[in-house]
Amino acid sequence: MKGHLDTATGLVLTALTRPRDLLDLRPIQWDELLCRARNTRLLGRLGAELDALGLLDRLPRKAVDQIRAELTVTAENARMVRWEVNRISRALREVGVPIILLKGAAYVLAELPPATGRLSSDVDIMVPKETLAQVEAALIRDGYEAVKLDSYDQRYYRTWMHELPPLCHRERRTVVDVHHTILPESGRLRPDPRALTEAARPLTDGLRILSPPDLVLHSAAHLFQDGDLDGGLRDLVDLDLLLRHFGADPAFWEGLVPRAVELSLARPLYYALRYCQGLLGTPIPVVVQQAARVAEPIAPVRSAMDALTCRAVTPDGWEGPSLRTGWARFLLYVRSHWLRMPPWLLTRHLVRKAMARAFPPT
Amino acid sequence: MWRVPENWRLEWRQWGGLHVVYNPASGDTHLLNALPAYVLRSLETKASSIEELEALVSSSHDRPPDEALSSDIEALISELDELGLIAPAQS
Amino acid sequence: MNVRDLSPSELRDQLERGAFRLRIGPFVAQVRTGLASVVRSLGFFYGDYPLEPFEPFEPFEPFEPFEDDSGIADFHLRLAPPPGLRRYYRPQVLFFQDGRSQFQPYPQGLAPPLFEWGLNWCISKQAHQYLIVHSAVVERGGRALLLPAHPGSGKSTLTAGLVHRGFRLLSDEHALIRPEDGRIVPVPRPIALKNESIAVIQKLGPELVFGPTFHDTQKGDVAHLRVFEDSVKRSEETAAPGWVVFPKFIKGGSHRLEPVAKAAAMMELVDNSINYSVLGSVGYRALARLVDESMCLSLDYEDLSEALDELKHLPERAL
Numbered sequence: 001m002k003g004h005l006d007t008a009t010g011l012v013l014t015a016l017t018r019p020r021d022l023l024d025l026r027p028i029q030w031d032e033l034l035c036r037a038r039n040t041r042l043l044g045r046l047g048a049e050l051d052a053l054g055l056l057d058r059l060p061r062k063a064v065d066q067i068r069a070e071l072t073v074t075a076e077n078a079r080m081v082r083w084e085v086n087r088i089s090r091a092l093r094e095v096g097v098p099i100i101l102l103k104g105a106a107y108v109l110a111e112l113p114p115a116t117g118r119l120s121s122d123v124d125i126m127v128p129k130e131t132l133a134q135v136e137a138a139l140i141r142d143g144y145e146a147v148k149l150d151s152y153d154q155r156y157y158r159t160w161m162h163e164l165p166p167l168c169h170r171e172r173r174t175v176v177d178v179h180h181t182i183l184p185e186s187g188r189l190r191p192d193p194r195a196l197t198e199a200a201r202p203l204t205d206g207l208r209i210l211s212p213p214d215l216v217l218h219s220a221a222h223l224f225q226d227g228d229l230d231g232g233l234r235d236l237v238d239l240d241l242l243l244r245h246f247g248a249d250p251a252f253w254e255g256l257v258p259r260a261v262e263l264s265l266a267r268p269l270y271y272a273l274r275y276c277q278g279l280l281g282t283p284i285p286v287v288v289q290q291a292a293r294v295a296e297p298i299a300p301v302r303s304a305m306d307a308l309t310c311r312a313v314t315p316d317g318w319e320g321p322s323l324r325t326g327w328a329r330f331l332l333y334v335r336s337h338w339l340r341m342p343p344w345l346l347t348r349h350l351v352r353k354a355m356a357r358a359f360p361p362t
Numbered sequence: 363m364w365r366v367p368e369n370w371r372l373e374w375r376q377w378g379g380l381h382v383v384y385n386p387a388s389g390d391t392h393l394l395n396a397l398p399a400y401v402l403r404s405l406e407t408k409a410s411s412i413e414e415l416e417a418l419v420s421s422s423h424d425r426p427p428d429e430a431l432s433s434d435i436e437a438l439i440s441e442l443d444e445l446g447l448i449a450p451a452q453s
Numbered sequence: 454m455n456v457r458d459l460s461p462s463e464l465r466d467q468l469e470r471g472a473f474r475l476r477i478g479p480f481v482a483q484v485r486t487g488l489a490s491v492v493r494s495l496g497f498f499y500g501d502y503p504l505e506p507f508e509p510f511e512p513f514e515p516f517e518p519f520e521d522d523s524g525i526a527d528f529h530l531r532l533a534p535p536p537g538l539r540r541y542y543r544p545q546v547l548f549f550q551d552g553r554s555q556f557q558p559y560p561q562g563l564a565p566p567l568f569e570w571g572l573n574w575c576i577s578k579q580a581h582q583y584l585i586v587h588s589a590v591v592e593r594g595g596r597a598l599l600l601p602a603h604p605g606s607g608k609s610t611l612t613a614g615l616v617h618r619g620f621r622l623l624s625d626e627h628a629l630i631r632p633e634d635g636r637i638v639p640v641p642r643p644i645a646l647k648n649e650s651i652a653v654i655q656k657l658g659p660e661l662v663f664g665p666t667f668h669d670t671q672k673g674d675v676a677h678l679r680v681f682e683d684s685v686k687r688s689e690e691t692a693a694p695g696w697v698v699f700p701k702f703i704k705g706g707s708h709r710l711e712p713v714a715k716a717a718a719m720m721e722l723v724d725n726s727i728n729y730s731v732l733g734s735v736g737y738r739a740l741a742r743l744v745d746e747s748m749c750l751s752l753d754y755e756d757l758s759e760a761l762d763e764l765k766h767l768p769e770r771a772l
Contacts, residue, residue, distance in 0.1 A: 027524025035551045062525040069581035076731045083388050375741045380716035384737040393720050
């Protein structure tokens with residue numbers, strides 16, 4: 001698998017897995033690393049790691065400047081997420097709906113390892129499907145507006161995706177995504193949202209987060225089904241951190257594969273474990289690796305995914321994404337939309353998106 | 363009952379009777395004149411009901427405890443809540 | 454070594470290869486472009502600025518210990534035409550930072566000012582080791598005079614006038630305030646003047662050297678003033694807070710320079726700070742300190758000369 005990686009990606013992976021090696025880095029390598037880490041939204045993570053190890057003072061001053069600037073941004077981002085959750089709770093208090101926090105919001109509020117040095121763009125929450133209309137109404141009353149979408153995209157979101165169109169707050173300009181399940185209803189995999197809700201853990205103030213295996217599985221599903229591979233390495237790092245954190249408890253490992261099978265997420269879990277271990281050296285018990293092979297694809301598919309994934313998680317340098325990286329991302333994007341939408345609908349959607357990009361509305 | 367939640371550590375500066383307050387929880391900066399600043403300071407130290415605040419302001423600011431004061435305090439509380447400077451106190 | 458020490462062909466070659474690294478105030482900008490207009494513009498405006506050495510990325514060279522942090526750039530910039538038709542037909546230019554295109558394409562004729570606008574954007578987006586106020590800053594006697602930018606302020610015109618009258622330019626766009634000690638850090642760049650101001654400032658004297666005027670920009674006509682060599686040479690000399698003046702150009706109004714309530718000044722500065730919200734309490738404390746340690750004033754003016762005279766005498770007034 002490592003044969004698919006180029007030197008620059010190797011540099012970023014080294015930084016993440018063996019931060020102490022960075023003390024030997026030459027300035028021009030720092031230059032490369034800072035740029036790529038920033039492009040893949042991992043500079044804050046890297047900085048937090050180096051800070052925790054007490055190594056920041058031993059780095060070149062310009063590297064420290066840029067890292068500290070990024071840590072300032074990520075700290076503010078965490079504050080923004082916490083405050084937004086506070087405001088959402090306040091807006092939905094009257095509605096009395098059980099709210100489950102997802103992804104970045106869950107990590108930040110639960111103070112899990114992926115929260116450190118993280119940049120979240122939106123706040124994701126999950127509510128029961130039957131309450132969607134009430135929730136939307138309450139948020140709109142509180143000053144949120146649907147992000148301007150044309151009627152095609154509106155229909156796409158409501159019918160085929162698993163969320164309301166994103167809601168943006170008029171003053172704060174923050175965005176909340178309201179989900180009722182974790183994968184699109186129209187996709188081939190349909191994990192039962194009630195199973196997720198039943199296993200959810202309480203956090204504070206009536207807010208809840210998914211159980212440890214479900215957090216991992218959601219992250220894996222998001223990375224390998226949703227297909228947002230542009231942030232790919234960052235999401236893989238999130239997975240690695242979650243696995244290491246929860247992996248301290250043997251019961252977590254015992255329950256992981258059975259739960260994946262129960263939620264029809266065994267294939268994304270297989271990929272998650274494969275690439276976390278292969279690229280980031282995540283320690284995974286052998287018995288779990290073997291159990292995950294129940295969802296192993298045939299060799300040609302496996303090889304193709306290896307190549308595509310490695311290419312797609314390559315962070316962009318200041319030359320921009322290479323042509324191969326761009327193609328890999330495109331292929332994965334197509335694959336994820338294929339998994340999400342029936343083929344006849346897919347062609348229409350992609351053609352329409354391509355047209356919109358080439359001829360933007362004036 | 364209202365108060366400034368304990369983990370919102372407000373920062374204060376004042377110049378010539380005008381207060382500039384920063385709330386690290388919301389990231390917002392506010393300009394307050396004397397009365398709102400007084401009420402906010404009070405709610406930082408302890409939770410109070412609207413009636414308690416009316417009594418407090420009435421005695422400290424030498425204002426009669428009438429309808430006008432009552433509606434002023436209610437409006438002020440509502441505004442401070444909207445601005446994310448105070449929250450309902452857990453009873 | 455400064456930019457002017459390169460021959461025109463060396464300059465063009467370095468820019469084409471992306472081996473060109475310019476030090477501007479506290480920042481190092483690596484620039485790559487093949488566009489002749491940008492090459493010329495950089496040579497014209499940045500002649501006095503120092504160049505940083507550049508070594509290419511060779512992953513297998515043996516390690517040598519380094520003494521300083523030369524070799525790390527803050528920004529990796531590239532100006533290039535988009536692929537395809539717009540390379541030739543009604544040609545356009547894109548601005549890339551770290552390999553990513555940042556804005557919509559501009560007409561290729563606007564490539565030189567696009568470099569300036571793009572660099573403003575990069576500083577605003579990334580330099581969070583400073584509190585960045587959207588403001589001009591000039592210095593006299595070691596103290597900084599800030600002119601926050603709000604519409605109708607005419608800050609660039611005033612800045613050009615003050616520079617002509619002997620103030621040192623720290624920046625036309627960004628007041629970089631160091632949170633640790635409250636000092637203002639220079640990042641001198643060409644002053645951008647618009648429309649009528651161009652002619653007004655040109656009349657002040659031949660010492661003020663202009664680059665070409667660009668028409669049909671979003672803001673009308675734009676031209677840039679080259680920075681005096683002295684300001685570039687003294688790029689590492691920070692300034693202590695002195696004055697914050699909120700100017701307003703009022704046609705037919707009366708001339709007035711008055712103190713402003715510090716609390717109000719602070720709120721104005723919050724509105725004018727580019728990264729205040731990112732910095733959180735660090736930003737709050739840095740602005741409060743700036744306001745504490747500066748004289749805060751508002752200036753209504755109609756006549757540029759009168760305004761400049763008034764401002765010129767500020768350093769003589771007790772702080």
